[in-house]
Ligand code: AMP
């Protein structure tokens with residue numbers, strides 16, 4: 311039987327501002343859309359934290375036996391700079407003197423490389439904005455036909471006040487029209503809009519703007535919010551189960567997505583809106599534009615003055631998972647060092663599981679412990695509580711290794727599979743002592759033991775030159791032989 315049948319998950323829905331029992335539209339199948347990166351920059355650790363939270367959620371659904379279609383897009387056009395004057399990718403292309411698509415390629419490769427190093431599962435579909443211009447134009451036509459947008463000087467804007475007559479623009483972020491107005495800056499091109507809170511569905515391209523497509527309203531490019539509406543609808547339907555992103559996307563991006571979708575088909579586009587909290591550095595949101603950021607690659611190399619030393623991808627992932635995805639997490643080298651200690655303890659315990667010999671009688675309630683792990687994850691993916699339970703597992707393992715308690719064969723199997731499932735499959739932690747490495751270490755020990763035996767034979771035959779050669783050459787490889795009363799042992803430096 312699939313595990314999801316016996317595990318009911320509660321998800322915090324940003325729309326209702328409460329935890330709700332998660333019920334997918336189709337039994338056993340989940341559609342999840344997560345806003346992907348705008349590929350004009352290297353991803354920083356804050357971005358990685360958000361995508362990692364959704365990777366963990368995706369992994370847990372898969373672990374429970376759900377069939378998941380996970381769509382995470384790549385924004386390669388339409389995301390305007392903060393002053394709304396230009397496309398972020400086009401701006402970067404000018405600065406780096408590259409084609410916009412070279413910028414897109416460069417930073418998409420960086421994004422994939424980083425996610426791979428941090429052991430992410432790839433999404434089921436990774437669509438791009440530029441690959442869906444036709445769909446975006448069609449959606450704009452529908453919104454115009456429904457009277458909720460207007461054309462102005464070659465651009466098309468969403469009519470927020472008109473929409474607000476029947477719907478609530480601000481339903482997700484909890485804003486009313488006054489809040490929206492006070493938060494809307496007076497920007498260039500504003501005069502084209504009927505009202506300052508209106509947002510662009512299509513922008514007219516100035517002659518020097520390189521990213522441009524023909525449309526019924528002239529040459530231009532789509533507004534940022536629209537791509538997610540059309541791609542989520544195309545691949546997951548008019549109403550989908552989960553839509554996610556960082557908290558900073560709630561307004562205006564996700565608010566606009568809801569308005570666009572309703573303006574197209576009058577349906578609520580998403581059942582569960584999930585938002586991850588921010589990674590901070592020095593108490594401030596990590597952000598590339600303010601320079602308050604650290605790159606994931608710098609953590610692996612240690613090449614950033616914030617860091618006392620380098621840290622592995624597994625430790626970094628563990629550090630992120632020690633906080634709940636809806637809590638703020640502050641980054642520091644000391645915090646990573648503390649995580650490293652915990653991470654090593656966890657990995658060592660998993661390795662020593664092999665040393666435990668089961669007996670008939672168990673002195674542990676392993677089934678209860680396993681259930682506590684699931685209960686933590688079922689409560690809105692509470693990874694810090696899960697990790698606390700995994701450390702209870704570490705305590706059991708250490709007591710078992712020391713022979714202070716006993717475990718039956720069946721319970722040892724449950725202990726081992728539960729530790730492995732949650733640590734590797736769900737949290738996605740990789741170990742530098744992973745099973746592949748362990749196999750490598752086993753082979754190395756076998757070869758060194760064989761050489762020790764051959765050296766022993768050489769010594770018995772008084773072939774001193776050969777015996778010394780074996781010892782010295784192993785030493786140059788960092789393997790030191792030690793002769794003692796019990797025979798010869800070795801250590802790897
Ligand atoms: P962007 O490429 O700017 O659209 O960001 C990609 C994702 O990273 C979005 O879901 C953002 O909400 C998220 N994000 C940006 N900064 C942070 C941060 N400091 N901590 C966590 N997530 C972030």
Ligand code: ZN
Pocket residue numbers: 344345346538563
């Ligand atoms: Zn989006």
